Each structure stands twice: as C-alpha cells, then as structure tokens.
Amino acid sequence: MSLRLSTVILPYLRWHEGGRAAWQRAEQLGFHTAFTYDHLSWRSFRDGPWFGAVPTLTAAAAVTERMRLGTLVTSPNFRHPVTLAKELISLDDISGGRLTLGIGAGGTGFDATALGQEPWTPRERADRFAEFVPLLDRLLTEDAVSYEGDFYSAHEARNVPGCVQRPRLPFAVAATGPRGLRLAARYGQAWVTTGDPRLYETGTPEQSVRALRGQMEKLADACAEIGRDVGGTDKILLTGFTPDRDRPLRSLDAFVDFAGRHRELGFTDIVLHWPIPDSVFAADEKVFERIALEAPAQLG
Numbered sequence: 001m002s003l004r005l006s007t008v009i010l011p012y013l014r015w016h017e018g019g020r021a022a023w024q025r026a027e028q029l030g031f032h033t034a035f036t037y038d039h040l041s042w043r044s045f046r047d048g049p050w051f052g053a054v055p056t057l058t059a060a061a062a063v064t065e066r067m068r069l070g071t072l073v074t075s076p077n078f079r080h081p082v083t084l085a086k087e088l089i090s091l092d093d094i095s096g097g098r099l100t101l102g103i104g105a106g107g108t109g110f111d112a113t114a115l116g117q118e119p120w121t122p123r124e125r126a127d128r129f130a131e132f133v134p135l136l137d138r139l140l141t142e143d144a145v146s147y148e149g150d151f152y153s154a155h156e157a158r159n160v161p162g163c164v165q166r167p168r169l170p171f172a173v174a175a176t177g178p179r180g181l182r183l184a185a186r187y188g189q190a191w192v193t194t195g196d197p198r199l200y201e202t203g204t205p206e207q208s209v210r211a212l213r214g215q216m217e218k219l220a221d222a223c224a225e226i227g228r229d230v231g232g233t234d235k236i237l238l239t240g241f242t243p244d245r246d247r248p249l250r251s252l253d254a255f256v257d258f259a260g261r262h263r264e265l266g267f268t269d270i271v272l273h274w275p276i277p278d279s280v281f282a283a284d285e286k287v288f289e290r291i292a293l294e295a296p297a298q299l300g
Contacts, residue, residue, distance in 0.1 A: 003263045003299045005292060006033040008072055008238070009274045010042070010281070011051040015059055019051075022274060023060040027067040029292040033100060034060065035072035035271065038079075041110045044279060054087050061095035068098045072238060072271065073174045073192065075106030076125070076132045078115055082157045085139035088169060089159055097164035102192055102236075103136075104174030105129035126179050127151070133173070133183050140168035172236055176215055178222070185222035190234035190269070194241035203243040209261060212237070216266050236269040237262055240281065248272070249283040255291045256298050263299065 007026055013019040026034040038053035057069050069091075074084070092099045105125045106112065112119045120128065131149045138145050139159055147154040163169045170189035175181045176196070184191045196203070196211035203211075216235065223230040239248055239258075248258040249272065259270050272291070275283040 003259055003267070003296070004032040004269045005030075005259075005296055006035065006068075006236075006269055006271045007031045007274050007292075008035045008037065008271055010045065010276060011036050011053060011056045012045055012049050012276070014049065015051075015056075019056070020059065020063055024063055026274070027064045029289060030296070031067060031292060032269070033068040033070055033271075034064075035070045035100075035102060038071040038074040038102075039109070039111050040078060040114050043109065046110060054091060057099070058091055058094055061091065061098065066098075068100055069095055070100035070172065071102045072172070073102035073104040075104050075111070076128045076151075077106040077111040079132075081132055081136040081139055081152055082154050085136055085157070085159055088140065089161075089163055092163045092165060092169045097169075099165070099169045100172055100190070101169055102172040102174060103133065104192070105180060126177065130179060130183065133171070133187050137168065137171075137187050172234070176218075178218070181219050181222040182225070184219060184233070185226055185228055185230075188233060190236050191219055192236045192238060194238045197241065199243050200241060200245075205242070205244040205247075208242045208244070209265065212262070212265055234268045235266055236271060237267045238271045240273050249275075249287060249291070251287060252290050252294055252298075255295055259295065259299055 009022050009026060013022065023034060036053050036056055041050050053071050060069055088101060108119055128151050131151050135147055135152055139157060140163055143158060143160050145154045145157045171187055172190035172192050173184035173188035174192040175184045176193060193215055195208050199208050199211060220230040223233065239245065248255045262270065273281040275281060275285050275288050
C-alpha cells in the first residue's frame, strides 16, 4: 500500500513575507495536501502573527495548481455550519475542487472562549459536534436547507451551485471517542488522529503504536456497525503529538522507519508540520525537504 505525504503550514507568516512562498514550495516538493490549522490562535503562537484559515487557503488556491488544500482541523468552537458551508463551497470552487475539510469537535484552547462563551465540557463538545457534522453535510449537498436543532438552526439556507466535488467536498473527521468515530464512519471520507494524548509526555513509541492500533480497530467497528468497509476510509496521522514526535524529522532514514511502522498499522497519509524556527515545530529545513522528495519512493 502506497503512503501519501502531506504537510501543515501554520498561518503565522505574512503572505508577502514568506507565506506565499511556503505554499508554492509545498507544491514543488510534491506534497499530496497542504493543510492549515483553523484556529483564532494556537498555544505558543498566541502573541505573534496569526492569520485566518479560509483567506489563507483561498490565497494558496490562487498560487497553486495541483496540490490539495485543507483545514486540519475546523471545529464548532467558533464556526456555524451555515456560514461555514458558504465559505467552503466558495473555496472549493476557487481551488477547482481541491479542498478537503478536516473537522473535529474542538478542544479547550483559546478558540473555546474567544467569542465570550464559557468553555464547553467534553460532553457538550461531543453533543454539538454530533449536530454540526450532519447539518454541514446537508448544507453542502442540498440546494436549500431548513433545520432546527438543539444548537444550530438553518432557515432556507441556499447553497447553489454546491461543491465542485460531488456529492460534496471530502470530510476528514478527527476523532478517537466512540461518538466521534461513529461520525467518521458515517460522514468521513477520511479519519484523522494525532495519537493518544495521554502518552504525549511520558509514553513510549511502542505504547503509541498499540494505542493507534486500538483506535484503528474501533474505527473498523464503527464502520462495521453501518455496513461500511473501513478499507474505503483514508486514515491520516498528524505527526508532532506522539511520544517520538521529534524523531521522524531527524533524518530521512528515521522518517522512513517511522512512516513504515505506521503504514503497517493501516495509515494511508502522514502529515508533517512545515518547519518553524524557535518553536515546537522546529526542524532542519534541508532534512524536511529531503524527506518530501525522497521518502515517498522508499515507502512505495
């Protein structure tokens, strides 16, 4: 099974001071998809420049031709399905049908309270996500939608002409819990994980592999419940959050070993963060580019 290699370009660079060049270079390096975070700010980047995901992806669509583009991930923390659907349809059109929506329930970071709301509990986030995803699916596939739910409403929301990609642009659903995995099974063309966050600080690579295998098995069970073949779902690993998070970018050989072990688990896509100096995503740019250019051939 071949393994696709993608990247995440965080939106911290001014477009004319490195932002545009990064997206164009990502396409030159042959990445399958270039994603960006859909956050209002993120952790250690909070006090520095940070730009919006949709405008950034729109600009990236205008200066690239082949590479897919996407969010990793969008969440209900500050998005509403009605307005988000209109932006996604527009971006799918501008990109010529190259957009993938990475979508998740959201966390407890800065986005969770930026609109003035109290932080939602894990249960509340799951409840909202369970309503958000099906409504967004309808908004992207139907010309007009009316809906009244516990958290979201739509009144004759019109989305003509719909997505370039039919029946809609693909969803890559980030999930590890049972409710999220059921949403991934029903609505996702892909599933996304960062591993088991409980292992981030003190876990071992071996424990991480076992945890990821367990997540894969639960995804398969969720697909089986609705009669879907899990083999038809792409499985995406966003790197940088497993116990061996630093090792894959130390050398080409280290990455090939890391990626090979995760391909054996069933992953179809590995996503690397674009190097950012003096940050948690710092890495040797020459090694990063060598991985992009040479690793796919070694991985088959």
